[in-house]
Amino acid sequence: MTASLSRRDGKGRAGTERAHVGVRELVRERGRSEGDAASGPEQASGATVTAMPEAGLAGLETGSSTPPGVARRDADAGTPSSLRRAILIHLRQAGPSSPDALASALGASRTGILQQLHALEAAALVSHAAEKHGVGRPRHVYDVTADAQGLFPTDYGGFASGLVKAIEAVGGDDLVEQVFAARRRQIGDRIRRRMAERLPDDASLTDRVQALAVVQDEAGYLAEALVDPDGTLRLREHNCAIDKIARRTTAPCDAELALFRELLGDGVVRETHIASGDRCCTYRVDAEARTPDQAD
Secondary structure, three states, rough: OOOEEOOOOOOHHHHHHHHHOOOHHHHHOOOOOOOOOOOOOOOOOOOOOOOOOOOOOOOOOOOOOOOOOHHHHHHHHHHHHHHHHHHHHHHHHHOOOOOOHHHHHHOOOOHHHHHHHHHHHHOOEEEEEOOOOOOOOOEEEEOOHHHHHOOOOOHHHHHHHHHHHHHHHHHHHHHHHHHHHHHHHHHHHHHHHHHHOOOOOOHHHHHHHHHHEEEHHHHOEEEEEEEEEEOOOEEEOOOOOOOOHHOOOOOHHHHHHHHHHEEEHOOEEEEHHHHOOOEEEEEOOOOOOOOOOHHH
16 A cells, blocks of 8 residues: 655645635636746646636636627626626726726626625735716726736746747757756755755655655645555656646756756656656655765
């Protein structure tokens, strides 16, 4: 029987969950957060994107504009999540708008619009400002905040893949390998700092594998540390957070293997490989392996 050592790190999430309780209906479909991780899950161009960990926008499609009538149909659906989605899309496209303007554009009641605006504002996804409007009291207009930008479509995966292609065109495979080697050193420094914060100097190899699994899990790799009954250690990644790039060049996968050997010792062996058609990336870690520092 194989035991799983890693646990998802939920630290700090409870308070955020409560803060977004009025908006959670938007996020039943979600991606990984990005965090300070090495990289996050890619989104292919044209795909539905949910980018914010606690407040995604399920159903928001990529494209330069919303097809005619889509926002109104969402509002007519009558659910809070549909109306909130329609409000955010309209504000993103039309700019600052009053509740009356939103109600008219979306075919919803002013009361319903205000209820959803208040929920979105509580989640820091919209804000309001007073605007003078002729004679009389100023009116309030609402707009999306910088925090809401993470809810809208992105193409970081396509950008990164195109960037690798451009590097390849400029300097060939050698330059691509140099770039990923530099990236490996940057990530390695960050992970070493994280390990130093979490582990004592004499931490066991099992603890080090588990700590690395937590870091990789936070990076979107759905990682876990495993130990077999005979003591064999494995680090398994169920998702490739840079799949599009990994299928274009072997450089990132070679860099990851080299990084794990630097962190855990030269006994790290890759047994399965997503980019080669396997379901996960699995690394066996020799319990007798030593890191370069320990070997000196």
